[in-house]
Amino acid sequence: MSSVDMNENIVKVTIDGVELQVTKGKTILQAARENGIYIPTMCYLSKLEPISSCRMCMVEVEGVDGVILSCQEKAVDGAVIKTNTPTIERERQKIVKLYDVNHPLECGVCDKSGECELQNRTLEYGIDRQEFAAREQHRPMRNWGFISYDPSLCIMCERCVRVCNEIVGDEALQISTGGYKSTIVNVKSDDDCAECGECMAVCPVGALVSTDFKYSANAWELRAIPASCAHCSAHCQLNYEVKHESIDNPVEKIYRVTNDFEFSSLCGAGRFGYDFENRASRRDEAAFSRAVEAFERAENIRFSSMISNEEALLLCKIAEKTGANLVCDEAKAYQDFMRAYSRASGRRLYSGDLKRVAKSQSIVVLGTRIYDDAPMVKYAISTAVKREKAQVAYLHPLEDGRIRNIVTSFVKYEVGSEEGVAALLAATLIDRRRAPEKLLKLIDDLDIGYLSAESNVSEEELEEIKSMLWKRRRFTLIAGADLYAHPGAENIAKYLAVIERYSDFDLIIVPPASNTLGVSLICELCEMKEGYTVGYNAPGDFVLSALGDGDLDMPALNQQEGTFTTLEKRVVPTNAALGYEGYELADIAAALGIEMENVVDLTPYLPEERGFRRVEFDSLENGFGIDGSDRRGYELEDALFDSQELPLEPDELESFDGTIIYRCDEKRQFNPFTAKCSQLSAEEAVLKGSAQFAAAAKLEDGERVSFEVDGIHYERVFSIDTSMKGTVALNPTFDIGLSSFAVSSYRFSKAQIKKVGSDDE
Amino acid sequence: MSLEEFKDRNIGTQNYRMLDLGESPKSGMEKFKQVVERSVKLELFTGLKVTFREMYKALFKKNMHTVKYPFEKMPIAPRYRAIHQMKRLLESGHYRCIGCGLCEKICIANCIRIDTRYDENQRKEVSEYTINFGRCIFCGYCAEVCPELAIVHGGRYETSSEQRASFSTLEDMLTPLEQLAEQSEFPGFGAISPNADENVKKTPLAY
Numbered sequence: 001m002s003s004v005d006m007n008e009n010i011v012k013v014t015i016d017g018v019e020l021q022v023t024k025g026k027t028i029l030q031a032a033r034e035n036g037i038y039i040p041t042m043c044y045l046s047k048l049e050p051i052s053s054c055r056m057c058m059v060e061v062e063g064v065d066g067v068i069l070s071c072q073e074k075a076v077d078g079a080v081i082k083t084n085t086p087t088i089e090r091e092r093q094k095i096v097k098l099y100d101v102n103h104p105l106e107c108g109v110c111d112k113s114g115e116c117e118l119q120n121r122t123l124e125y126g127i128d129r130q131e132f133a134a135r136e137q138h139r140p141m142r143n144w145g146f147i148s149y150d151p152s153l154c155i156m157c158e159r160c161v162r163v164c165n166e167i168v169g170d171e172a173l174q175i176s177t178g179g180y181k182s183t184i185v186n187v188k189s190d191d192d193c194a195e196c197g198e199c200m201a202v203c204p205v206g207a208l209v210s211t212d213f214k215y216s217a218n219a220w221e222l223r224a225i226p227a228s229c230a231h232c233s234a235h236c237q238l239n240y241e242v243k244h245e246s247i248d249n250p251v252e253k254i255y256r257v258t259n260d261f262e263f264s265s266l267c268g269a270g271r272f273g274y275d276f277e278n279r280a281s282r283r284d285e286a287a288f289s290r291a292v293e294a295f296e297r298a299e300n301i302r303f304s305s306m307i308s309n310e311e312a313l314l315l316c317k318i319a320e321k322t323g324a325n326l327v328c329d330e331a332k333a334y335q336d337f338m339r340a341y342s343r344a345s346g347r348r349l350y351s352g353d354l355k356r357v358a359k360s361q362s363i364v365v366l367g368t369r370i371y372d373d374a375p376m377v378k379y380a381i382s383t384a385v386k387r388e389k390a391q392v393a394y395l396h397p398l399e400d401g402r403i404r405n406i407v408t409s410f411v412k413y414e415v416g417s418e419e420g421v422a423a424l425l426a427a428t429l430i431d432r433r434r435a436p437e438k439l440l441k442l443i444d445d446l447d448i449g450y451l452s453a454e455s456n457v458s459e460e461e462l463e464e465i466k467s468m469l470w471k472r473r474r475f476t477l478i479a480g481a482d483l484y485a486h487p488g489a490e491n492i493a494k495y496l497a498v499i500e501r502y503s504d505f506d507l508i509i510v511p512p513a514s515n516t517l518g519v520s521l522i523c524e525l526c527e528m529k530e531g532y533t534v535g536y537n538a539p540g541d542f543v544l545s546a547l548g549d550g551d552l553d554m555p556a557l558n559q560q561e562g563t564f565t566t567l568e569k570r571v572v573p574t575n576a577a578l579g580y581e582g583y584e585l586a587d588i589a590a591a592l593g594i595e596m597e598n599v600v601d602l603t604p605y606l607p608e609e610r611g612f613r614r615v616e617f618d619s620l621e622n623g624f625g626i627d628g629s630d631r632r633g634y635e636l637e638d639a640l641f642d643s644q645e646l647p648l649e650p651d652e653l654e655s656f657d658g659t660i661i662y663r664c665d666e667k668r669q670f671n672p673f674t675a676k677c678s679q680l681s682a683e684e685a686v687l688k689g690s691a692q693f694a695a696a697a698k699l700e701d702g703e704r705v706s707f708e709v710d711g712i713h714y715e716r717v718f719s720i721d722t723s724m725k726g727t728v729a730l731n732p733t734f735d736i737g738l739s740s741f742a743v744s745s746y747r748f749s750k751a752q753i754k755k756v757g758s759d760d761e
Numbered sequence: 762m763s764l765e766e767f768k769d770r771n772i773g774t775q776n777y778r779m780l781d782l783g784e785s786p787k788s789g790m791e792k793f794k795q796v797v798e799r800s801v802k803l804e805l806f807t808g809l810k811v812t813f814r815e816m817y818k819a820l821f822k823k824n825m826h827t828v829k830y831p832f833e834k835m836p837i838a839p840r841y842r843a844i845h846q847m848k849r850l851l852e853s854g855h856y857r858c859i860g861c862g863l864c865e866k867i868c869i870a871n872c873i874r875i876d877t878r879y880d881e882n883q884r885k886e887v888s889e890y891t892i893n894f895g896r897c898i899f900c901g902y903c904a905e906v907c908p909e910l911a912i913v914h915g916g917r918y919e920t921s922s923e924q925r926a927s928f929s930t931l932e933d934m935l936t937p938l939e940q941l942a943e944q945s946e947f948p949g950f951g952a953i954s955p956n957a958d959e960n961v962k963k964t965p966l967a968y
């Protein structure tokens with residue numbers, strides 16, 4: 001870059017006498033904050049677009065009459081800015097006073113006390129008397145399930161509404177306007193919004209609080225332990241906040257989860273599913289020696305991808321020592337998929353990340369129920385839709401009514417036809433000028449008519465997707481968990497790879513479970529062999545379980561230190577929020593003759609040849625910079641290979657008829673650990689289908705049914721969901737314990753559904 | 762400074778008055794003489810005279826100086842900081858404590874603990890409150906910080922008991938309901954100033 005462009009991108013401003021160089025396009029507030037200059041705000045939140053409603057952020061600019069709002073005004077070259085003058089100070093005082101009108105004097109009991117922005121501003125501006133008044137309104141409290149809303153504490157900053165629209169994309173909150181009577185209403189009522197708790201996290205006052213946490217502790221009593229959410233591959237930044245359980249019980253427990261809401265978000269699982277710790281705190285020596293024996297004689301070590309990178313590496317070392325086979329069902333399919341992808345794309349890791357998704361103008365989603373599978377990806381998509389007016393094509397056999405507001409076109413394909421759809425997408429999206437001859441020939445030879453008829457994706461629909469690219473920039477293709485265990489997975493991976501390679505599309509291959517990406521990079525995985533199996537959080541002949549139901553107890557992921565590999569291709573640290581007295585995997589490794597003290601000693605030994613770095617665990621940061629830059633852990637190194645395998649023509653497409661069951665843990669449920677959490681455990685696992693499904697399977701709403709999928713027998717209530725269509729029903733697996741970690745087949749399956757009552761007769 | 766110098770240092774210009782105690786006896790003979798002298802002159806009865814006078818006053822004039830502890834107790838000054846009391850609201854009898862946790866936070870000995878919860882009436886309920894008197898140093902900070910004048914120091918200074926936990930729960934410290942009428946405002950540490958009313962700033966009301 002020449003120095004001339006450099007200068008074009010930099011503007012010089014002077015704030016409070018300090019000369020600053022800031023990137024063009026930044027607002028005055030951003031410029032000030034990045035340089036540690038304080039400007040008070042009330043309605044502003046870094047991750048949202050400014051709405052400039054509070055006027056707290058006013059500043060004076062030399063040569064400009066009156067004040068300007070720094071949260072929305074861009075910094076222009078040469079501007080001389082004052083953040084505080086006597087006039088501004090008086091104005092701000094008045095604003096805070098107005099916020100304080102009729103604000104209940106209940107800081108003494110309010111959950112927000114100690115971290116309340118209104119409390120802080122009121123003290124900051126020394127408000128000790130009030131001269132404004134307004135007639136108080138009757139404002140009853142509302143209970144929205146996980147969240148309670150107290151309108152009399154609300155200052156109408158609209159942060160909650162904006163975060164729900166802009167970030168979460170649920171559009172559940174609205175303002176019921178009426179001047180001083182205005183309140184926030186949840187139009188999705190009790191149980192219909194994502195219940196992610198984002199609104200509650202960003203609320204500057206105590207108007208939105210957790211129903212469960214309410215009045216149980218004060219902000220200053222809790223000790224925050226910075227960690228990463230263990231439930232899905234986003235591994236969001238969070239703090240577990242702990243305090244002793246009660247006067248009678250000094251053992252610590254997690255009271256709530258908070259996060260750096262200025263820059264990052266959480267979903268409901270992360271926010272409310274935190275107490276999945278294993279309380280078994282006894283050192284059971286007999287069980288321990290049985291475990292060591294079991295490892296010594298095991299043919300297979302089977303584990304789940306709810307594991308830290310270090311423990312995955314430790315399992316590799318154990319397997320090396322004992323000669324056992326490493327089996328991780330979820331990760332194996334993903335590993336094979338990624339390897340096929342690499343052979344075709346010539347790179348180790350996919351190119352996309354969530355920041356780029358949020359900035360995309362066209363997004364194509366293939367083979368995932370994104371709302372449930374990867375909330376952070378869905379957040380990023382909804383941000384793109386709201387800010388960039390992105391067009392979203394959602395290709396999946398099941399339409400998802402909950403994201404109708406962000407999806408431009410639903411493209412419904414036949415179950416099982418993913419390979420064909422991937423081929424069709426490749427034919428649609430590849431930039432012909434860039435693609436090599438051979439690929440063009442392959443694409444031209446595709447029998448589009450046949451593929452389109454079999455997969456039920458019409459040529460018009462493909463045209464529509466193509467038109468989404470017109471006059472737009474920044475594209476992302478998101479591929480998900482339906483694809484990895486598909487019989488044609490390898491070919492699908494290659495189609496995705498060529499799309500990424502020969503078009504402007506970024507690609508994200510969403511890891512299907514918690515640390516699947518990490519496991520797939522660290523471990524050499526195999527198929528199960530005949531013989532004795534040790535299961536680590538997975539079924540086996542000898543089971544080590546963090547759920548507490550196995551032969552030897554293990555600490556859960558909120559009781560462990562370590563790192564995770566995220567779908568953003570970062571390695572992020574997590575810390576132990578709660579103590580654990582029992583044995584850990586490291587003890588077993590030690591008994592097997594692998595020397596080390598703590599499992600985090602292994603952090604620097606994560607395989608460098610797969611992109612990990614030689615850094616000590618203790619040197620990893622877990623947070624965001626003052627400017628919002630991601631400082632969590634480090635980014636995996638990508639690698640380029642000289643390889644450009646091409647996909648093959650898709651095989652004959654398998655057809656699925658009749659009643660089909662789709663494996664899917666909805667909303668806040670991801671695995672048996674979320675199911676165990678006190679706030680989420682009330683959710684019953686039901687087989688959920690449309691009215692059409694009910695008719696096809698001859699079922700009534702509320703009937704008990706039984707069926708078998710992947711060799712697992714399920715017995716559950718069938719419930720009709722009127723928002724669903726088609727003949728595919730959703731079957732969760734979060735309630736079947738560790739067995740759920742051993743299920744990794746293609747997500748759709750045909751099933752014989754029997755009524756339980758009629759069986760007995 | 763050496764020890765010698767330290768002892769010899771100038772410690773000021775106070776006017777010390779030396780007591781005129783006379784010479785102490787030195788030889789054995791002198792000591793013997795002193796003993797004989799004191800016995801024969803009956804100096805002992807000079808002292809006993811006071812005793813008999815007071816005994817007479819106590820027995821026959823009802824003028825007794827001895828406090829018959831534990832049947833009698835000395836009055837305690839309002840600023841004395843003894844075992845805490847929890848006050849109630851006079852109107853409703855409900856405990857005043859709102860569970861704000863400020864006393865717990867400020868406690869210098871870290872001996873206060875509170876459990877709170879959201880109760881059926883949408884209020885913050887103090888489900889349990891304890892002070893570990895084995896650690897309390899009676900500094901009075903808790904009483905001073907309490908915004909509700911709920912926790913105060915009482916005059917109960919006898920802190921021996923069979924159980925460490927005695928008189929340290931909310932139940933123990935609360936004014937018994939039947940004595941609510943006699944509950945007095947606490948004038949000691951952390952109480953509002955007598956002219957508090959004058960300092961109150963009024964908030965305008967729109968109705």
Ligand code: SF4
Pocket residue numbers: 147163164168170171172173186193194195196197198199200
């Ligand atoms: S919980 Fe989430 S989805 Fe529901 S209203 Fe709040 S931000 Fe919106």
Ligand code: SF4
Pocket residue numbers: 153154155156157158159160161184199202203204205207208
């Ligand atoms: S509920 Fe909270 S975040 Fe929402 S408008 Fe009111 S104060 Fe703002």
Ligand code: SF4
Pocket residue numbers: 229230231232233234235236265266267268269270271374375376670
């Ligand atoms: S479950 Fe996934 S999306 Fe939700 S908070 Fe945890 S890591 Fe983030």
Ligand code: SF4
Pocket residue numbers: 867868869870871872873892896897898899900901902903904
């Ligand atoms: S008197 Fe001092 S040490 Fe005792 S409970 Fe109160 S604050 Fe704590």
Ligand code: SF4
Pocket residue numbers: 857858859860861862863864865875903906907908909910911912
């Ligand atoms: S400071 Fe007073 S009101 Fe607050 S918790 Fe302590 S006793 Fe209760």
Ligand code: FES
Pocket residue numbers: 040041042043044050051052053054055056057058069070071072
């Ligand atoms: S922060 Fe700028 S107007 Fe509210």
